[in-house]
Amino acid sequence: MExxxxxxxGVLAGILVDQVTSFVSSLxxxxxxxxxxxxxxxxxxxxxxxTPMLLIYLLAGLFCTGLGGYxxxxxxxxxxxxxxxxxGVVAAGIGFYYSFGNSVxxxxxxxxxxxxxxxxxxxxxxxALLKRRRANPYKPSGGGPKxx
Numbered sequence: 001m002e003x004x005x006x007x008x009x010g011v012l013a014g015i016l017v018d019q020v021t022s023f024v025s026s027l028x029x030x031x032x033x034x035x036x037x038x039x040x041x042x043x044x045x046x047x048x049x050x051t052p053m054l055l056i057y058l059l060a061g062l063f064c065t066g067l068g069g070y071x072x073x074x075x076x077x078x079x080x081x082x083x084x085x086x087x088g089v090v091a092a093g094i095g096f097y098y099s100f101g102n103s104v105x106x107x108x109x110x111x112x113x114x115x116x117x118x119x120x121x122x123x124x125x126x127x128a129l130l131k132r133r134r135a136n137p138y139k140p141s142g143g144g145p146k147x148x
């Protein structure tokens with residue numbers, strides 16, 4: 001098996017994009033939910049029993065992780081799936097850590113998130129790889145080691 005070299009800048013960029021966009025999107029989604037349903041701050045826990053709202057949160061979080069995988073693979077410019085998978089593993093670890101502190105959220109939400117987070121990151125890595133291949137369609141494939 002070939003040893004992979006981690007591009008730490010790509011990984012850091014991917015983690016930052018994932019976490020910042022997740023935070024901002026969660027804040028926006030929560031604000032819209034609270035404003036549209038006219039609930040008081042003491043009733044915010046109702047949001048965690050609203051299945052459509054949880055699905056929106058889940059999809060937004062997975063999109064952010066995919067975006068992080070895309071950024072990581074794009075910045076690294078090599079081993080797209082490897083770098084994207086690192087983002088997925090880090091996101092799963094962070095999600096696992098926070099799942100213990102949030103017992104209000106149903107178990108299905110946590111399980112769906114854990115099952116889908118690494119594939120979401122890999123989809124982002126695939127998008128970066130396809131974009132890179134489209135940008136260089138006539139690049140010769142001989143000589144050196146295979147980048148992806």
